[in-house]
Every structure is written in structure tokens, then in C-alpha cells.
Amino acid sequence: LAKTTQPISMDSYEGQEVNITCSHNNIATNDYITWYQQFPSQGPRFIIQGYKTKVTNEVASLFIPADRKSSTLSLPRVSLSDTAVYYCLVGDGKAGTALIFGKGTTLSVSS
Amino acid sequence: EPEVTQTPSHQVTQMGQEVILRCVPISNHLYFYWYRQILGQKVEFLVSFYNNEISEKSEIFDDQFSVERPDGSNFTLKIRSTKLEDSAMYFCASSGARLADEQFFGPGTRLTVL
Numbered sequence: 001l002a003k004t005t006q007p008i009s010m011d012s013y014e015g016q017e018v019n020i021t022c023s024h025n026n027i028a029t030n031d032y033i034t035w036y037q038q039f040p041s042q043g044p045r046f047i048i049q050g051y052k053t054k055v056t057n058e059v060a061s062l063f064i065p066a067d068r069k070s071s072t073l074s075l076p077r078v079s080l081s082d083t084a085v086y087y088c089l090v091g092d093g094k095a096g097t098a099l100i101f102g103k104g105t106t107l108s109v110s111s
Numbered sequence: 112e113p114e115v116t117q118t119p120s121h122q123v124t125q126m127g128q129e130v131i132l133r134c135v136p137i138s139n140h141l142y143f144y145w146y147r148q149i150l151g152q153k154v155e156f157l158v159s160f161y162n163n164e165i166s167e168k169s170e171i172f173d174d175q176f177s178v179e180r181p182d183g184s185n186f187t188l189k190i191r192s193t194k195l196e197d198s199a200m201y202f203c204a205s206s207g208a209r210l211a212d213e214q215f216f217g218p219g220t221r222l223t224v225l
Contacts, residue, residue: 034213043115043202043216044154087154095208096142096166098156 004088009106018075020105022088025069032093033064033071038085038104047086048073049093075107083109113137115217117203123223124193132188132220134203143186144204144214145178147171154202160186193224 005023012018024033032051036044048055050062050071061074075082085104091097116135124130136143145157158168160178177189186205190197200221204214 038154041200041219041221043204043219045216046213049213093212095206095212096159096161098144098159098167098169099146099154099214100156101154103153 004090004102006086006088006102006105008103009108011108011110012078014079014109014111015077018078018082018107018109020073020075020086020088020107021070022073023070024088024090027068027090028092030092031068031090033062033068034089034091034093034099035060035062035073036087036089036099036101038087039083044087044099044101078107078109080109080111083107113215115203115205115215117201117217117220119220120218121221121223123225126195126224127192130190130193130222132190132201132203132222134186134188134217135184136186136203136205137215138184139207140205140215141208142166142206142212142214143178143180144206145188146202146204146216147199148202148219149196149199157188190222193222195224198222198224 034049035047038044048060048062055062063072087104118133143160148154156169158172159166175191179187200219202219203217206212206214
């Protein structure tokens with residue numbers, strides 16, 4: 001399993017763009033990069049997933065450089081409700097495979 | 112939007128008692144999972160279940176734990192003899208069968224062992 005490293009915490013203000021970078025130096029060829037979000041006392045929620053280049057959905061963008069050894073989750077114009085823990089996961093994505101969570105990045109958004 | 116549901120939301124039990132945590136996965140999903148999160152710690156995988164059998168389990172999932180899909184909709188986690196250290200939030204999740212399919216998590220059951 002590829003080990004991931006991400007900042008423990010980040011602070012931001014409402015309306016700013018937030019970029020959270022995750023390092024995964026030993027990512028395997030068939031691994032995907034997935035980000036989950038978790039609010040206090042709730043289960044994790046899928047945000048976005050990618051394999052290479054850029055992926056965008058209604059919530060976030062995911063930037064993956066050509067070497068795939070890192071990825072950046074971009075949250076445009078954050079609001080107070082984006083305060084949560086964000087997890088970067090790397091795995092082959094096969095159905096039934098365990099998700100291995102690290103400590104994640106605690107994002108605090110202030111007004 | 113379909114969602115995973117879990118009952119009860121909070122369960123308090125005495126050490127040594129058996130508890131059953133219940134989950135209703137999303138109806139067309141084929142894979143089911145249990146995770147737990149001790150307060151202030153990271154989410155930990157316990158077990159995955161497919162086609163009426165365990166497909167993967169972690170070291171945490173010892174003989175005190177069991178899972179079952181007793182009918183077409185419910186998925187349960189049983190802890191036979193609870194310990195103080197079993198106190199945690201337990202999350203059920205489900206996913207489809209596509210490659211890199213996302214897992215949908217339920218709201219969790221907070222288990223408190225006294």
C-alpha cells in the first residue's frame with residue numbers, strides 16, 4: 001500500500017481557495033488517488049477520485065502531475081461548512097478493498 | 112439520493128455484553144464494510160463482505176467480531192463480549208462492484224462500553 005503524507009492542519013478564510021497537497025511517492029501503476037471528507041461525528045464522504053492529470057466535479061478539483069507522486073485537492077471559495085478533515089487515500093480501487101485512512105488534514109475555515 | 116442507514120445511533124452497554132450493530136446498505140450495492148473510529152483517532156477498517164462471505168478483514172476483527180447479512184437488506188456487526196476498548200464510532204459502508212467505486216458511509220453508531 002502506498003503511504004501518503006499530508007499536512008496535519010490548515011487554516012483558511014471564507015471565500016479563499018484552499019489547496020491540500022498529498023505526497024505518495026511509492027504509488028503503484030494501478031493505484032487511484034481518492035479524497036474523502038469527514039465532518040465531526042459523521043462518516044467519511046467521497047469527494048473526488050483521479051488517476052492522472054486533472055479531475056473536476058461540482059465540489060473540488062484534483063490535480064495530479066505526470067509522475068503521480070503527489071496530488072493536490074483544490075477547494076474553490078471555501079465556506080465555514082467546509083471545515084472538516086480531508087483524507088488522501090491511494091489504492092487500486094478494486095471493489096471490496098479496504099480503505100486505509102491516515103490522520104488526514106484538518107481544515108479550519110474562519111469568517 | 113440513496114444512503115446507508117445505521118441503528119442505533121448510540122448504544123451503551125456493560126463490559127462483557129454482546130451488542131449487534133445494524134446497517135442497511137444502499138440497495139443495489141454488492142460490497143459491505145465495517146469501520147470504526149475511536150474518539151480522536153483515525154478511521155480503521157474492520158471487515159469487508161461480499162457474496163455472503165468475508166472478503167477481507169483486519170487484525171482488529173478477531174474472534175469477538177462477526178458479521179452477517181441475515182436478509183436481503185440488513186448487514187450486522189456483532190461483538191460477542193464487549194471490552195472497554197471497543198468504545199468507538201462504528202461506520203458501515205457499501206459500494207458497487209465497479210473498479211474504483213466510491214464507498215458510501217452511514218452516519219455511524221456510537222458504542223459506549225462501561
